[in-house]
Amino acid sequence: MEGKQLIVRSIYSFVSMFLLGFRLLVTEAQSNYVGDDCSSTTPKSLSSEYKDNLNSVLTWLSSDAATSKGYNHNSFGNSTSGADAAVYGLYDCRGDVSGYFCQFCVSTASREVLQRCPNRVSVITWYDFCILRYSNENFFGNVTVDPAWNHTGSKNVSSSEEIQKGEGFMRSLIRKATVETNQLYYMDGFNLSSTERRYGLVQCSRDLTREGCRECLETMLAKVPKCCEHKLGWQVSSASCLIKYDDYIFYLLHNPASSVPYTQIARQKGGSKAKLLIIGLSVLGAVALLCFSVYCFWFRKRARTGRRTGGRIPETIRLSSYHNVQTEETLNPDISTIPLITILQSTDNFSEASKLGEGGFGPVYKGVLPDGRQIAVKRLSESSGQGSEEFKNEVMFIAKLQHRNLVRLLACCLEEKEKILVYEYMNNASLDFHLFDERKKRQLDWKLRLSIINGIAKGLLYLHEDSRLKVIHRDLKASNVLLDDEMNPKISDFGLARSFEKGQNQANTRRVMGTYGYMAPEYAMEGLFSVKSDVFSYGVLVLEIICGKKNSGFYLSECGQSLTLYAWKVWCEGECLKLMDPVLEESCIESEFVKCMHIGLLCVQEDAADRPTMSTVVVMLASDMMSLPKPNQPAFSVGRMTLDDASTSKSSKNLSINDVTVSNIFPR
Structure with a gap:
C-alpha cells in the first residue's frame, strides 16, 4: 500500500509540474485571418466611382455567402467608363465550410480588407475558412499561381519516407479533386504508421476548370520541396488554389458527401466517423493517458474481486484526479464498478441483437442485469482516437452531476483492456x-x-x-x-x-x-x-x-x-x-x-x-x-x-x- 501511495504521489507531482510548465506554453487561440497580398499594386487615390463599385461588390459578396454553396463572383461598374471604374470580386470558402461559417468568414473578410489594404485596386486576402479577392481587371477563370504564400509548423520531419508518403498522398488528393470528382476540392487522411496519422486538403477557386485546377495544385505542390517538406504542418496558397498538410484534423467535422465519389460512399460510411474523430495527441494527453493507464491497472486488480458479487453493481472506488486543460480542480467522485463478466452476460456478449447504435465513442448496447434492471452499455471502440478522452470526461463529469434532466451514470468497467460505461436505460431513445x-x-x-x-x-x-x-x-x-x-x-x-x-x-x-x-x-x-x-x-x-x-x-x-x-x-x-x-x-x-x-x-x-x-x-x-x-x-x-x-x-x-x-x- 505504501508503495502504491508513493507512486501516486510521484505521478501527481510529475503531472503538477508538467501542467505548470504547460501553462507557460499556452497561447491565445489564433484568429482566422491568415494573410493578404496587396503589395502587387501600389497605393493610389481611388475614384469615387471605383469606391462605390468596390463597396457594392463587398456588400454583395458578404450577402451572397449566406445563401450560396460556398462560392460566387460578380462585378460592378463598366470598364469603358474609366480605367479603374469596374470592380471584379470573388469569394471561395473552403470545401468543408458552407452556410453559417462561410458567410461569417466572407463578412469578416469584406469588413477588414479595406483596413488591411487601403487604397488598392487589386487585393487577395486569405482566411482559414475562405479567400476573398477583387481587382479592377477581370480575373474570373484565370489560373493565378503567383504570388504564392506558404506557412509551416515548427515540428521537423527527418524521415525521407514520410516526405515521400506525404507527397504521394497529396498527389492522390489532387487526382480525386480534379479527376474522380468535379468538386475542385478534396480532404482526407492516411495512416503514416500504426500510431500516426496525417491529414490533407486541396482546393481550387471554383471559377476554374478541372484542367486549370490541376495545373494550379501541381504548381503549388512543386513549391513544397523548397519551402515546406521538412516541416510537419504546412500550407501553400495562391489566389487560385491551396494545399494543406498536417498531423491533426484541421478541417471541420462536417465533410460534404458531394465531395466523395459514388464508388467510395459505401466504403467510407464505415470508417468516416472514426477517421474524423481521431485527433493529434499532445504531450499533455500522453501524460494524462499514462497516468490513467496506471490507474486502470490497479482497477483491474480490484475489479477481479468483484466477480464474486453475482451481478450486483458492487464496490465503490475512488478515481483520482484527472486534469482538464481548463481547470486545476481535483475531481474525486465515487464511481461504482461492475464486473466485465456481468456486462457480457447482460448484453449477450455484445451481440448485434443487443446493439442500440454507435457514436464517436463506440457502440452502445442494451443490457439486462440479473435483477431485471435494464441498462445502456457504452463500449469504447479501439478505433476511436478521441474515445479515451471522452471516457475520462464522462466519468469525471457525470459522476459528480446529479439532476433529473441529466442522464445518470451507474457504473464503469476497466477490465481486460475494456473501457465501458453503464447508464440508466432510456426506453424512448433520443x-x-x-x-x-x-x-x-x-x-x-x-x-x-x-x-x-x-x-x-x-x-x-x-x-x-x-x-x-x-x-x-x-x-x-x-x-x-x-x-x-x-x-x-x-x-x-x-x-x-x-x-x-x-x-x-x-x-x-x-x-x-x-x-x-x-x-x-x-x-x-x-x-x-x-x-x-x-x-x-x-x-x-x-x-x-x-x-x-x-x-x-x-x-x-x-x-x-x-x-x-x-x-x-x-x-x-x-x-x-x-x-x-x-x-x-x-x-x-x-x-x-x-x-x-x-x-x-x-x-x-x-x-x-x-x-x-x-x-x-x-x-x-x-x-x-x-x-x-x-x-x-x-x-x-x-x-x-x-x-x-x-x-x-x-x-x-x-x-x-x-x-x-x-x-x-x-x-x-
Whole structure:
C-alpha cells in the first residue's frame, strides 16, 4: 500500500509540474485571418466611382455567402467608363465550410480588407475558412499561381519516407479533386504508421476548370520541396488554389458527401466517423493517458474481486484526479464498478441483437442485469482516437452531476483492456428519433414539446450555475437528449464537456469539436467557448423542436435558407406561425409558440453578450408576464443585407433582459 501511495504521489507531482510548465506554453487561440497580398499594386487615390463599385461588390459578396454553396463572383461598374471604374470580386470558402461559417468568414473578410489594404485596386486576402479577392481587371477563370504564400509548423520531419508518403498522398488528393470528382476540392487522411496519422486538403477557386485546377495544385505542390517538406504542418496558397498538410484534423467535422465519389460512399460510411474523430495527441494527453493507464491497472486488480458479487453493481472506488486543460480542480467522485463478466452476460456478449447504435465513442448496447434492471452499455471502440478522452470526461463529469434532466451514470468497467460505461436505460431513445420522423413526431404534441424545452433548459441551468462544477457541454443537440419512460428529457454525452474554475467565464481551444449547425460562431471560428456557447446550441434546438425539422437539412428544404435565417425572416414579417410544425396546429397555444420562438432567436444572436443566460431563459419560459427584449440579427444571417430597415432595427441592442413590463410581446 505504501508503495502504491508513493507512486501516486510521484505521478501527481510529475503531472503538477508538467501542467505548470504547460501553462507557460499556452497561447491565445489564433484568429482566422491568415494573410493578404496587396503589395502587387501600389497605393493610389481611388475614384469615387471605383469606391462605390468596390463597396457594392463587398456588400454583395458578404450577402451572397449566406445563401450560396460556398462560392460566387460578380462585378460592378463598366470598364469603358474609366480605367479603374469596374470592380471584379470573388469569394471561395473552403470545401468543408458552407452556410453559417462561410458567410461569417466572407463578412469578416469584406469588413477588414479595406483596413488591411487601403487604397488598392487589386487585393487577395486569405482566411482559414475562405479567400476573398477583387481587382479592377477581370480575373474570373484565370489560373493565378503567383504570388504564392506558404506557412509551416515548427515540428521537423527527418524521415525521407514520410516526405515521400506525404507527397504521394497529396498527389492522390489532387487526382480525386480534379479527376474522380468535379468538386475542385478534396480532404482526407492516411495512416503514416500504426500510431500516426496525417491529414490533407486541396482546393481550387471554383471559377476554374478541372484542367486549370490541376495545373494550379501541381504548381503549388512543386513549391513544397523548397519551402515546406521538412516541416510537419504546412500550407501553400495562391489566389487560385491551396494545399494543406498536417498531423491533426484541421478541417471541420462536417465533410460534404458531394465531395466523395459514388464508388467510395459505401466504403467510407464505415470508417468516416472514426477517421474524423481521431485527433493529434499532445504531450499533455500522453501524460494524462499514462497516468490513467496506471490507474486502470490497479482497477483491474480490484475489479477481479468483484466477480464474486453475482451481478450486483458492487464496490465503490475512488478515481483520482484527472486534469482538464481548463481547470486545476481535483475531481474525486465515487464511481461504482461492475464486473466485465456481468456486462457480457447482460448484453449477450455484445451481440448485434443487443446493439442500440454507435457514436464517436463506440457502440452502445442494451443490457439486462440479473435483477431485471435494464441498462445502456457504452463500449469504447479501439478505433476511436478521441474515445479515451471522452471516457475520462464522462466519468469525471457525470459522476459528480446529479439532476433529473441529466442522464445518470451507474457504473464503469476497466477490465481486460475494456473501457465501458453503464447508464440508466432510456426506453424512448433520443429526441431526434421522434422529432425528425414524420410518423413518430405526431406523438410529440405541443404540451410535450414545451415540457422538453423546459427540461433541457433546467438541465443546462444546473450545469452552468447550480452544480458543484461549472460545466460547458459543448455538444448539445437533439441526438444528445434522451427521453425516459415519461418522455422527460435528459442531457447525455459529456465527452466534449469542459469545466471552469470559480470566476472563469470563458476559455479557448485550438481544436474545435462539436456538431456542425449547433456550434456558436465564436466557438466555431475562434475556439472561444463559454456558457453562451451552450445557449446558442439550445436556441437552435428550441427552433428545431417547434418546427420539427433538422437545422442541418433545413437549408435544402426552404429556398436555400438556414433554419435561423428563416425563423428570423418570418419573425420580422410578423408571420411566426409559418415556422410551426404542421402536426402542432391542433394542440399548440399560439402565445406559447411565439414565446418559444422569441426565446430561441434571443439565444442564437450573433453577439454572445446579447444572448441570455440559462437562468434568464428558465425565468422567461416560466413567466407569462415578462416582456422579452427584441432579438438582434441571428448569427451569420443575411437578413441585415436584404430586409428593410424596419425589420432589422438595431434599437434593441441596448435593451436588457431586466426591462420588464406586464404584457406579452409579439413581433411587429
